[in-house]
Amino acid sequence: MYGIMKVHVPPGFVKGANILMGATDGLSSMVTGKSATAAGTGRGGRPTLEMVAARAGVGRGTVSRVVNGSPHVSAQARAAVEAAIAELGYVPNRAARALAGDRTDAVALVIPESETRLSAEPYFLDIVRGVSTELADTDMQLLLTLIRTPRERQRLAQHMEARRVDGVLLVSVHEDDPLPDLLAQLQVPTVLNGRRSEREWMSYVDADNVGGARTAAEHLLGLGRRTVATITGPLDMYVARCRLDGYAQAMDTAGLGSDTSLVAHGDFTEEGGRAAMRELLERHPGIDAVFAASDVMAIGAVHVLRQAGRRVPEDVALIGFDDSAVARHALPPLTSVRQPTEEMGRTMARVLLEQIGSRTTTRRHVVLSTELVRRESA
Amino acid sequence: MYGIMKVHVPPGFVKGANILMGATDGLSSMVTGKSATAAGTGRGGRPTLEMVAARAGVGRGTVSRVVNGSPHVSAQARAAVEAAIAELGYVPNRAARALAGDRTDAVALVIPESETRLSAEPYFLDIVRGVSTELADTDMQLLLTLIRTPRERQRLAQHMEARRVDGVLLVSVHEDDPLPDLLAQLQVPTVLNGRRSEREWMSYVDADNVGGARTAAEHLLGLGRRTVATITGPLDMYVARCRLDGYAQAMDTAGLGSDTSLVAHGDFTEEGGRAAMRELLERHPGIDAVFAASDVMAIGAVHVLRQAGRRVPEDVALIGFDDSAVARHALPPLTSVRQPTEEMGRTMARVLLEQIGSRTTTRRHVVLSTELVRRESA
DNA sequence: TACATATCTGGGAGCGCTCCCACGGGAGCG
């Protein structure tokens, strides 16, 4: 009863309203048809799924199944298709796939400008490197989006609503950034790099800032130093609070209580580090160790200490955070807490892919451990 | 005679082979139809072009024309369409556009790993920033592709053949990299960041390395220094040759001939800079100025000079190249040649867009001038 | 032997857009 459908109907005939047009001048349209595809040439000479199917002597569906790794294909058919793909050098058309499958096979790495200004340096590149590595095996594309102006933020939101990516990686956003909530509301899989606060609920991958800071302070203490101070980052940033916390923990454990006069506040800039160091020197002339929450601030501290005639590390031991190029090339080379940045990037990508894959909304929280890189300053 | 076509035919009826199916069990298919689109809901609840058309009381074609800025639309129709777009919050579906229009509205920024390892630092990020800025006004997407393994290079080539991007930005490739030629052959619009040799034929945007180096050397000479040496980069890199050239030009002009013993070869690393400085110090104990072809090498030189008891800049004036964070935070802060990195990124994007727009293969060669940033080392 | 079940397969329909053709009506012309 359905047999009629199996009759071979010339392409271009069944399709469209040509039938209704009868004797009208619909000829030109009829001539068009999908002849190009059915023949040996796709647009721009690129092979199409249909060409592969013809070549392999199977149907479109089967080729699609092979390409997408469906298990419901006989070994024989699979082999034929794979051969045809190789011979033709077939590569799936991403746009067609996206359109038909309602997905994009792309993830965006979003970087708010504020962040790039601060820790710039290798950090960002390492994240990209990690993400890229992890994505290399899938055929997800990595889209880079810098957000600087409100207009760009607006556009990003629009793109998100239009579902132009399957997921988003968000590099350290500020606590009051509306982006994460927008993404959550839109149900776009998202992974943050760094938490916004202690009770972050979205998926995130962060470094163990507390542990790293604690280790640094402990190292200073282990060197026999007694007057161990710290230069913090801006405390409205969670990462800065964490590093202060780690320091405080180490001091507590060492029974050195919490002397707030040993805590000076910086802002992650060299000048901030300078000011904080001057303050510290004034309050504690006998200071013999400093843990700075960033390398750049540590550099500032080095300069001030030098001017004050203090030697590093003989008089004052110093540890920074980030293990940046600045730390490596400083004089003396700075001991610093290294974050596994590339690994963080890889993990972010992995978590995101998992989240995109399983359509469930399972949040993941990952904290990767840091490591003290010993150089000459402590 | 064509009037019959204007009769309103219910959607889903004209389309497909349903007509042929007559009394057969084609019901399920008929029910499907494109009802969803015709009604008020696109996939995922997102508005479609067709919905906008319905809302504005015009045809699909007209909406498309408005969206794509075609001039052949009456003011009235345009206004209606724009209103409908705003009301519905319509955003074009990128995949559909790509499929129908045979383009992708995306460009790739390709970064061979080798390069990222060397000058890493802000350089790369600034390029991205520039590119991103320029692209923000179009709705081109920026794809980031890191090339590290031969496998990744292979995949990139494949993507290029499948025309997954409309154009490519290539960050400083080596002279023997086959990528540029592949891209040229594939006729993919491409812009290089930096030349591969003096006779680069592809479009490129480069910094005036010769001029920057010349200025640096001239500055040193202008300080009254007579024994002005240079530490070069690896001379198999064009950029290194350029910087050496600039230095040589300044020396020639000053009538100081070309004393090859004043030229030491480094490799853009700190250790390379150290070794070169030691060499120089040995050959010319009375040396009073050094131009290093990179900041990192300059840092190495500073360290060696310090150990040798030479003061910077009192005994030996020093200039680096790149104006990196390392230079800014060094002790003393390094005078350095700044490249307009972000501007380079912007220009690259602009040139690429132009090349994509005009389907002609007009190559463009842009050289942006550098600038000496004076700090304390010279 | 007949019938139910599981497995593999072809191909129609449709994703949302662009391209382009052919229509209608207004302006310009003789």
Next chain:
DNA sequence: CGCTCCCGTGGGAGCGCTCCCAGATATGTA
């Protein structure tokens, strides 16, 4: 006053894929 010409317009066809359904075939069971 009829004739082109052109501009603005609607909408068919098709881009290359995925989804899914119904056939065909192979396997198992009574």
